Amino acid sequence: MKSWIAFWNILTKDMRSYYLKPPNISWGVLFPLVWIAMFSIRSGLGMESLPDLLPGLVALSILFGATSVLSVTVTFEKKGRSFERLLLAPISLELLMLAKTAGAILFGVVNAFVPILIASLLTDLSAVKWTILTPVVFLIAVSSTFLGLFIAVSVKEVFEAQTFSNFFRFPMIFLCGLFFPIEHLPVWLRPVAYVLPLTYGADVLHASIRHAGRMPLTLDVGLLAAFCGILFVASLRNIRQKWIA
Amino acid sequence: MIEVRGLTKAFGKIIAVNDISFSVRNGEMFGFLGPNGAGKTTTINMLTGLARPDAGTIRIAGIDCSKNPKAAQHLIGVVPDESNLYPELTGFENLCFCASLYGMRKAGRQARADQLLETFGLADAAGRKFGGYSKGMKRKLTIAAGIIHAPPILFLDEPTTGIDVASARRIRQLIAALNAAGTTVFLTTHYIEEAERLCRRIAFIVKGRIVRTDAVEDLVCQTDGRHTVQFTVSNDAARLCQKITAEFPNLQCQMVTGGVIRVESSGPVRVGSLVRLLEDCGAEVSEARKVRPSLEDVFVRVTGIEAGTMKQEKEKAGKGDGA
Numbered sequence: 322m323k324s325w326i327a328f329w330n331i332l333t334k335d336m337r338s339y340y341l342k343p344p345n346i347s348w349g350v351l352f353p354l355v356w357i358a359m360f361s362i363r364s365g366l367g368m369e370s371l372p373d374l375l376p377g378l379v380a381l382s383i384l385f386g387a388t389s390v391l392s393v394t395v396t397f398e399k400k401g402r403s404f405e406r407l408l409l410a411p412i413s414l415e416l417l418m419l420a421k422t423a424g425a426i427l428f429g430v431v432n433a434f435v436p437i438l439i440a441s442l443l444t445d446l447s448a449v450k451w452t453i454l455t456p457v458v459f460l461i462a463v464s465s466t467f468l469g470l471f472i473a474v475s476v477k478e479v480f481e482a483q484t485f486s487n488f489f490r491f492p493m494i495f496l497c498g499l500f501f502p503i504e505h506l507p508v509w510l511r512p513v514a515y516v517l518p519l520t521y522g523a524d525v526l527h528a529s530i531r532h533a534g535r536m537p538l539t540l541d542v543g544l545l546a547a548f549c550g551i552l553f554v555a556s557l558r559n560i561r562q563k564w565i566a
Numbered sequence: 567m568i569e570v571r572g573l574t575k576a577f578g579k580i581i582a583v584n585d586i587s588f589s590v591r592n593g594e595m596f597g598f599l600g601p602n603g604a605g606k607t608t609t610i611n612m613l614t615g616l617a618r619p620d621a622g623t624i625r626i627a628g629i630d631c632s633k634n635p636k637a638a639q640h641l642i643g644v645v646p647d648e649s650n651l652y653p654e655l656t657g658f659e660n661l662c663f664c665a666s667l668y669g670m671r672k673a674g675r676q677a678r679a680d681q682l683l684e685t686f687g688l689a690d691a692a693g694r695k696f697g698g699y700s701k702g703m704k705r706k707l708t709i710a711a712g713i714i715h716a717p718p719i720l721f722l723d724e725p726t727t728g729i730d731v732a733s734a735r736r737i738r739q740l741i742a743a744l745n746a747a748g749t750t751v752f753l754t755t756h757y758i759e760e761a762e763r764l765c766r767r768i769a770f771i772v773k774g775r776i777v778r779t780d781a782v783e784d785l786v787c788q789t790d791g792r793h794t795v796q797f798t799v800s801n802d803a804a805r806l807c808q809k810i811t812a813e814f815p816n817l818q819c820q821m822v823t824g825g826v827i828r829v830e831s832s833g834p835v836r837v838g839s840l841v842r843l844l845e846d847c848g849a850e851v852s853e854a855r856k857v858r859p860s861l862e863d864v865f866v867r868v869t870g871i872e873a874g875t876m877k878q879e880k881e882k883a884g885k886g887d888g889a
Contacts (some may be wrong), residue, residue, distance in 0.1 A: 323669020330666035338654050402650035406711075409614060410667035411639040565618060565635075 324412045331407065331420035339394050340428045349428070353382050353436035371444045376526035377499040378436040380519060383461045384490055387429030388469035391422060392482040395473035399564070408565065414557055422466045429462030446530075453538065454529035460545045461522035467552035468518070474559040492517075499523045502535070518548035567592045567719060567750045568613065573622035575608050582608040584774040585622070590752055590767075595745045597765030598754040601871055605774040606754040607647060610723050613752070614644050626719065640668065643717035647724040647754075649704035653697030657688055657707050660696050661714055668715035675714070682710040686740065702733025709737065719750045726760060738764060762786075762861040772869045785864045794857040795835040797827045800850035809847050810840065828857065 339345065360374045398404040407417055440446060472485045496503075496510065497519040503511055514520050521541040528534025534541070568590040575583040583605040590596040598606050611617035613624055615635030624631045626638035651660040658679050665675030683689045686706040691699065696707065705725065712720060725741065726734035742764060745751050755761050761768050762782055769779040778785070799806060803821045810819040810829065818830040829835055841851050865871070 326669045326671065327667045330663060334652075334655070334663055338652065401653075402646065402648060403652055405616060405646060405650060406664065407667065408616060409639060409642075409644050411636060411669075412667070413636065565616060 324416055327410055327412045328416055328420040328423075331417070332423045335394070335421065335424035336427070339390055340424050345390060345428070349382070349386060349432045349435055352385065352432070353378050353439060356381060357436065357439060371440050372446065372448075372530055375436060375440050375446075375530050376523060378440075379433045379458065379526055379530075380461060380497070380499055380523050381494065382432040382436055383429040383458065384465045384493070384519060386432035387425045387462050387465035388472065388486050388490060389483075390428060391425035391466055391469035392473040392476075392486050393479055395421065395470065396476060396479050396482040399473075400477070400479065404564075414560065418470065418553070418557060418560070422463075422470055425466040425469060426459070426462045429465055430458055433458045433462065448530075448532065450529040450532075453525060457522060457525040457529065457542065457545070460542065460549065461519070461526075463549045464518040464522065464545055464552065467549055467556060470556045471552050471559070474556050474563065493519045496520070497523045498527075498535070518545055518552075521545045521548075567594070567627060568596075568752065569623075569625040570609075570613070571623045573609065573612060573624065574620050575605075575612060575617065576620055581774050583612070583619075586771070586774070586776045587622075588769050588776060588779055590750060593745070593748055593750055594767065595741075595751040595753060595765045597761035597768040598752065598771060599756070599758065599761050599768055599865065600754075600771035600869075601756065603773075604771045606771060607723055609771070610644070610721050610752070610754060614642060614721055615639055640715075641717055641719055643712040643715065643720045645709050645712040645720070645722045645725055647727065649701075649708040651696045651704070651708060651711055654695060656693050656695055657683060657699070657703075658692040660707060661711055664711040665714045670715060678714060678716075682714065686710050687736070700733075702729045702736075705729050705733065705737060706740075709740065713744065713749070717749070719752070720744065722751060722753045724755055725753070726755070726757065734760075758860075758862045758865055768861070770865060770868055772871065778868045782861060786859055786861055792830055792859075793833065793835050794828060794830045794859070795837060795840075796822070796853075796855055796857045797829065797840070797844065797851055798853040799825055799827060799844060800852065801825070802849070803827050806844055806847055806849055810843065813843055814840070 356378050357371070357374065360378075361370070395404070407421070408414075410417065437446070468489060469486065472482055472489065476482050476485050492513070494500075496506065496514040497517050498514065499519070503514045503520065506514060521536070521544045524534050524536050525538065525541045525545075528538060528541075570589065571587045573583055573586050574581070586605075586609065588596075598609065600606050608617060612619045613626070613631075615631065618635070619632060622632070627641050629638040629641075631638050652663070655663060661679035661682060662675045665678055670678065680689075680692075683692045686709070688703060688706055688710070691703060696704065699707065709722070709725060712722075722741065726737050729737070738760065741751060741753070745764075753761070753765060765782060767779065767781050768785065770777045803824055803826060807819045807821050807827055810817060810827070816831065817835070820828050820830075822828050829840065837854050841854060844851050
């Protein structure tokens with residue numbers, strides 16, 4: 322019970338201190354709006370193309386929302402040494418890091434539903450398989466957050482966290498099959514696409530929104546969950562080796 | 567309460583802490599005194615679970631923390647050498663948050679935060695953001711955060727470095743009060759007078775090794791058989807010093823200031839004959855007192871490090887890192 326009091330308070334403090342700040346809220350709303358406008362203008366097809374764009378918009382909103390804030394805040398707290406306070410608390414490192422990442426996961430999930438909400442006002446989303454979409458949005462948020470955590474524990478400075486985030490994010494956006502199928506990539510690039518967690522998240526998003534998934538659902542979800550586990554375990558290992566050295 | 571045996575920690579080729587052993591008794595205030603880079607903070611980090619020892623054992627309240635550093639964290643409070651609370655939270659929020667990390671429920675943590683803010687003289691600043699506090703206020707709140715869960719053991723790393731005299735004095739009073747109330751305190755400091763005033767026992771640490779551990783009174787009593795008497799005279803101490811040396815060749819006489827003479831001997835100093843000599847030379851002797859060596863003298867003798875140099879180094883480092 323005591324550990325869960327700590328968990329809840331770490332989560333609510335982070336929500337108040339970081340995720341519910343006006344710049345982050347406006348980012349969460351503006352980001353998908355800008356992408357919708359940009360893709361609509363680019364495609365020239367108007368609002369009827371929105372369901373085709375939606376998997377990409379959802380994935381980008383989660384990826385950018387979850388990785389950006391977490392990698393920066395953890396690096397910031399580590400540099401300011403307030404993170405030591407958390408490491409000194411009598412709770413397990415696993416629970417502590419779940420508490421630190423829970424805020425980013427929630428932020429990612431909320432960010433995902435902003436473009437969906439906007440799209441629901443502009444077009445018909447009755448064909449969307451919500452029972453698949455909702456859990457996969459959560460899984461993509463978890464994997465993106467744990468990627469942010471992995472980045473945060475691999476760098477020392479806040480600016481490094483930003484640069485390192487982009488090192489992962491931008492190739493991931495273009496290689497994961499969101500905007501063009503992986504089969505259209507050069508043969509030598511395809512293996513890279515298959516080691517990116519977002520590839521599997523994007524495939525389920527396509528499946529749930531456009532009914533156009535290319536891989537079995539269980540494979541997508543299983544691999545996405547495996548990526549979550551690997552990233553979390555690798556991050557904890559890094560913390561133990563670097564921060565409690 | 568704290569038992570350390572053969573504790574060792576290296577960073578690459580540099581051995582930060584080299585096979586140290588000591589114990590801190592229940593309710594004791596134990597001082598860890600040494601210059602910059604001596605291994606004080608590394609030792610605290612290992613004791614509190616922020617660093618892993620390469621060798622050695624740590625037992626806190628009977629719990630073996632060498633393998634599982636988390637095991638005793640509920641028993642300890644830590645005040646780091648830099649105030650590390652959250653700048654965006656108020657003083658009250660910071661304390662409540664720190665209390666929640668130890669599983670305290672809302673009503674309990676709010677009452678405790680109020681109580682500590684009152685005790686530390688920060689009640690008026692409770693609603694202000696920590697980032698806007700002065701250095702002294704930040705140190706006080708950081709100490710309050712360290713004891714928010716009323717730990718039986720408190721680790722204090724340089725608690726008064728870089729703050730004004732009045733705040734440092736108040737913090738020392740608060741630390742003494744905590745210890746008087748039964749908290750075992752492990753204090754690292756480079757201020758020798760602070761260690762002397764607060765601690766019952768002290769360990770001198772230099773280059774990762776403990777060179778001496780003893781009770782303060784035992785440290786300062788061990789004068790290698792030297793006896794020192796200081797005279798305050800009305801005038802011309804230099805001439806009087808020469809006179810004493812000429813009359814009593816077995817005494818070493820030195821002028822401390824214009825009106826103060828210090829006489830040192832391998833045996834007891836016969837004050838009466840010296841006073842008579844000084845008066846015969848036309849001096850008025852207003853005071854003659856036996857001088858006990860300070861802890862600083864002992865520290866310099868044991869470690870070979872000048873205390874002033876150590877203090878300057880630390881203050882310089884403190885300015886450099888914004889502490």
